[in-house]
Amino acid sequence: MNNLEILTASPTGLCFGVKRAIKTLEKELQNGTVYAIGSPIHNPQETYRLEKMGLIVVKNPSEVPNGAVCFIRAHGITPQMQAELETKNARIVDGTCPFVKNAQEKAKKLSQNGYSVVILGDVSHPEIVGINGYAENAATVLTTDDKVPKELFGKRIGFLSQTTQRVEDFCAMAAKLTAKTQELCIFNTVCKATLERQQAVQVLTEKADGVIVLGGRNSANTKKLVEISSSRVPTLWIEHANELDKAWLMDKHSIGIAAGGSTPDWLIQNLIHTLHNS
Amino acid sequence: MNNLEILTASPTGLCFGVKRAIKTLEKELQNGTVYAIGSPIHNPQETYRLEKMGLIVVKNPSEVPNGAVCFIRAHGITPQMQAELETKNARIVDGTCPFVKNAQEKAKKLSQNGYSVVILGDVSHPEIVGINGYAENAATVLTTDDKVPKELFGKRIGFLSQTTQRVEDFCAMAAKLTAKTQELCIFNTVCKATLERQQAVQVLTEKADGVIVLGGRNSANTKKLVEISSSRVPTLWIEHANELDKAWLMDKHSIGIAAGGSTPDWLIQNLIHTLHNS
Numbered sequence: 001m002n003n004l005e006i007l008t009a010s011p012t013g014l015c016f017g018v019k020r021a022i023k024t025l026e027k028e029l030q031n032g033t034v035y036a037i038g039s040p041i042h043n044p045q046e047t048y049r050l051e052k053m054g055l056i057v058v059k060n061p062s063e064v065p066n067g068a069v070c071f072i073r074a075h076g077i078t079p080q081m082q083a084e085l086e087t088k089n090a091r092i093v094d095g096t097c098p099f100v101k102n103a104q105e106k107a108k109k110l111s112q113n114g115y116s117v118v119i120l121g122d123v124s125h126p127e128i129v130g131i132n133g134y135a136e137n138a139a140t141v142l143t144t145d146d147k148v149p150k151e152l153f154g155k156r157i158g159f160l161s162q163t164t165q166r167v168e169d170f171c172a173m174a175a176k177l178t179a180k181t182q183e184l185c186i187f188n189t190v191c192k193a194t195l196e197r198q199q200a201v202q203v204l205t206e207k208a209d210g211v212i213v214l215g216g217r218n219s220a221n222t223k224k225l226v227e228i229s230s231s232r233v234p235t236l237w238i239e240h241a242n243e244l245d246k247a248w249l250m251d252k253h254s255i256g257i258a259a260g261g262s263t264p265d266w267l268i269q270n271l272i273h274t275l276h277n278s
Numbered sequence: 279m280n281n282l283e284i285l286t287a288s289p290t291g292l293c294f295g296v297k298r299a300i301k302t303l304e305k306e307l308q309n310g311t312v313y314a315i316g317s318p319i320h321n322p323q324e325t326y327r328l329e330k331m332g333l334i335v336v337k338n339p340s341e342v343p344n345g346a347v348c349f350i351r352a353h354g355i356t357p358q359m360q361a362e363l364e365t366k367n368a369r370i371v372d373g374t375c376p377f378v379k380n381a382q383e384k385a386k387k388l389s390q391n392g393y394s395v396v397i398l399g400d401v402s403h404p405e406i407v408g409i410n411g412y413a414e415n416a417a418t419v420l421t422t423d424d425k426v427p428k429e430l431f432g433k434r435i436g437f438l439s440q441t442t443q444r445v446e447d448f449c450a451m452a453a454k455l456t457a458k459t460q461e462l463c464i465f466n467t468v469c470k471a472t473l474e475r476q477q478a479v480q481v482l483t484e485k486a487d488g489v490i491v492l493g494g495r496n497s498a499n500t501k502k503l504v505e506i507s508s509s510r511v512p513t514l515w516i517e518h519a520n521e522l523d524k525a526w527l528m529d530k531h532s533i534g535i536a537a538g539g540s541t542p543d544w545l546i547q548n549l550i551h552t553l554h555n556s
Contacts, residue, residue, distance in 0.1 A: 167457055171453040171456040171457045172453060174452055174453055174456040174462075175449040175450060175452055175453040175456075176449070178448060178449045178452040178453075178464055178466055179445055179446075179449045179466075181464075181466055182465065183463075183464070183465055183466070184452075184466070185461075185463050185464075186456055186459075186463075187460065187461055188456055188457075188460050188461070188462070
């Protein structure tokens with residue numbers, strides 16, 4: 001399409017931690033088969049691409065053959081799982097995000113220093129399962145709306161966050177905990193990546209006639225980007241460039257592109273290429 | 279007055295820390311002259327009573343004679359002032375409230391462990407001056423409405439409170455600090471005495487036809503009790519039983535009594551006696 005200006009949100013798509021992990025995995029796949037505990041990225045096209053390169057995704061360390069190469073995704077794993085891999089003489093390729101690693105270390109430090117560890121996050125999320133492992137699997141995991149459980153009243157509490165929580169929610173829970181304790185040690189382990197991506201979409205809506213959000217239909221963070229964008233400008237939510245609705249482009253002079261947190265760069269480039277040739 | 283029911287708020291008047299300090303001071307005055315750094319209690323009648331027993335109030339350790347007995351009031355003093363008294367061979371009678379002492383110890387611990395100490399409170403209040411002394415006089419003192427100063431962003435912060443602050447305000451500042459730091463160690467040093475006294479007045483208004491609040495006209499905490507009471511029942515604010523307005527009592531069957539934080543028990547007893555004989 002002639003004269004169509006294409007603007008990309010910055011930052012957008014994969015965060016530093018996931019990009020770094022995938023790069024590490026790709027490098028390792030050049031040497032042969034790599035097992036991964038859990039899918040390295042919540043994107044079917046990207047997972048398929050990596051599987052073609054030799055990736056085998058399993059659920060548990062018990063499924064990894066003795067002496068195999070085993071990749072740990074950005075979310076990290078528990079030290080107990082890591083120990084199981086080591087007893088199998090697996091060569092571990094650690095893609096744990098440094099921000100998640102920091103949260104794991106803080107959980108370990110707090111637990112070792114006798115604090116009752118509290119984590120703000122989703123109890124079933126692999127990142128939380130991993131971090132909790134560093135707190136002897138004894139952490140209390142709370143979500144935003146939770147009250148402070150009575151059994152924590154008056155305890156020495158160590159508090160940290162799943163890296164993708166909103167900082168406002170983390171602060172609100174810190175206030176609730178402050179009211180119920182004499183001693184509270186807080187490590188603010190919120191990563192700014194999610195917030196920065198949301199702010200970037202907002203900036204984009206001020207410059208573009210419409211925004212295309214590229215990301216999985218089941219992705220919570222992508223949905224949030226769509227909400228922000230659609231409240232300001234016409235917004236199209238697609239998973240892949242081949243879903244592009246050309247009629248939607250007709251009256252636009254400038255198009256913004258934003259991507260969910262599990263959308264790899266090559267899918268974004270693919271969309272830009274399609275737009276330039278539409 | 280016949281059939282007048284008299285109800286006293288519980289707790290009310292002097293808090294544990296001040297009561298304990300005055301008791302210690304009275305005991306010491308039986309042996310002779312005692313110097314005090316600052317007035318032991320913000321009540322002119324009570325100070326006059328103690329001065330008659332041999333109390334001499336001074337402002338600074340430099341005014342205390344060599345070898346004298348020196349009383350430290352419930353608010354506490356700085357370790358630097360304490361050292362000055364020790365070089366004068368003063369015999370120190372320590373009336374520092376244990377809750378204030380706890381805050382001083384926490385400030386020292388945080389300071390020694392490399393935290394930037396932040397205290398919620400009134401920068402000119404003697405309690406804060408004392409606690410700050412234990413943080414090498416380097417603490418940042420914030421009040422409820424303050425923003426977090428930029429120079430604290432990203433620092434390892436140790437946070438505590440003047441003991442008489444409202445816990446809601448302490449929690450709100452904890453949330454603000456959480457947003458601006460990676461590491462925040464909080465000691466909740468708020469003493470519940472002030473809140474309990476306010477709640478006790480509220481309970482009293484549910485039982486009494488009117489409430490007499492006994493306390494200094496310049497006392498902030500007494501004013502707060504009057505506000506709570508007068509929004510619910512007819513309320514009389516007096517400093518001494520001899521100000522009692524008998525006409526005000528005429529239509530009442532039950533009278534509640536509450537006292538400000540610097541009102542000694544004997545003034546309350548005096549009022550009860552006057553009511554019974556009016």
